[in-house]
Amino acid sequence: MTIRVATVLSAREWEPGLVAHARDTASLRVVLRAYQPADIESRSNEIDVVVAGGEVAWVTPSQIAGWRRLGFGVIGVHPAGDGPAAQLLERGGANEVVPDTIDAAALVQAIRFVAPSADHEIAESRGSVIAVVGPRGAPGCTEVALAYASIMSGIGSTVLIDADLSAPALAVRLGLPPRPDVTDAADGVREEGSIAPDCLHRVRALSVITGSHRPSEGTLRDSMITGVIDAAAAQFDHVVLDVGADDGVGTIVERADTVLLVVDASAVGIVRAAQVTSQWMGTQPLLVLNRVDPSSRAEVVDAVRRWTGLEPAAVVLERRQVRRTTAAAKMPDKRFVRAVAGVGATI
Numbered sequence: 001m002t003i004r005v006a007t008v009l010s011a012r013e014w015e016p017g018l019v020a021h022a023r024d025t026a027s028l029r030v031v032l033r034a035y036q037p038a039d040i041e042s043r044s045n046e047i048d049v050v051v052a053g054g055e056v057a058w059v060t061p062s063q064i065a066g067w068r069r070l071g072f073g074v075i076g077v078h079p080a081g082d083g084p085a086a087q088l089l090e091r092g093g094a095n096e097v098v099p100d101t102i103d104a105a106a107l108v109q110a111i112r113f114v115a116p117s118a119d120h121e122i123a124e125s126r127g128s129v130i131a132v133v134g135p136r137g138a139p140g141c142t143e144v145a146l147a148y149a150s151i152m153s154g155i156g157s158t159v160l161i162d163a164d165l166s167a168p169a170l171a172v173r174l175g176l177p178p179r180p181d182v183t184d185a186a187d188g189v190r191e192e193g194s195i196a197p198d199c200l201h202r203v204r205a206l207s208v209i210t211g212s213h214r215p216s217e218g219t220l221r222d223s224m225i226t227g228v229i230d231a232a233a234a235q236f237d238h239v240v241l242d243v244g245a246d247d248g249v250g251t252i253v254e255r256a257d258t259v260l261l262v263v264d265a266s267a268v269g270i271v272r273a274a275q276v277t278s279q280w281m282g283t284q285p286l287l288v289l290n291r292v293d294p295s296s297r298a299e300v301v302d303a304v305r306r307w308t309g310l311e312p313a314a315v316v317l318e319r320r321q322v323r324r325t326t327a328a329a330k331m332p333d334k335r336f337v338r339a340v341a342g343v344g345a346t347i
Contacts, residue, residue, distance in 0.1 A: 003115045006032040006040050008052035008059060014077050014100045021104035027217060028111060037063055044070050048115045054078040054085035064092025073114030105217045113224060115190060129239045131256035133246035135272035139264035140290040142169045145242035147332040147340040149206055156237030159207040163225050163252050164244030168211020175329035176201050176210055183212045186224050189231045229255045253282050260343060261285035265292040265300045274307040286313040286343055293318055314342035
């Protein structure tokens, strides 16, 4: 679905910048650059989102409320540092309020988030959602998520979603094309209420939604992915999320029934995991200890218990074959998968 946008004409850089970005990238369609309120109201059936600057005299709280009653999403843009202007936009009920220093790509993401969705029935049943997270430093979240998803695909329909906003890796890991991606899936959910089959990559019995690699659009907001997660849970028995670095307080992890915390079995990895667990605010995670040297397994497990306060639910030994399989863009080594399967006994 192409989102149709009306902007309120402004001399500030954000407005012509957004129009130029939309023209160059086709990420949305600017159908109107309005001089007066009547311009927008007369074309209300052509508009999904209004983007308006708080410096414009007629962009009042009552005007914003009127747009909301018409069913528009509203983005309010205020001069950076102008608190009263931001409060005025919030008082009117703007869906999101941003400073005018926001870049065009981030503004497009905000517009995608507030665009009204099609009215769809909510499914009564919901599949299980498992989030795979870890401290910073690449402890192996993608490999664990892929292994766990492959296990679940033998039990019921399963989708693996790359929900790592800062460093999506599934497309590269599996040698998949960059499109379709999670942004395409999000657009489909907004339009149809479900994930379209052509947004899914098939890897054996597993369905995969890759992360977004669109430099012109910047980093995705987690709010863009939550709708995809909910739609996936309505369509699949199991939804596995490769989240990457997370401290348990994000909206993506909040959607999960179970969280796997992947810890690299090194001194630095254990310290980083201890920092994460000391600040953890969500559902208590199940710990997967990865890349354990077989000769020091007992000592490493003991250190993890002492520093994180968690008992490892699975211990994955360091093996050269695992690295070779990963580098070849193949499904995880069978010994790696068997080790990750140990998590199932604790769920």
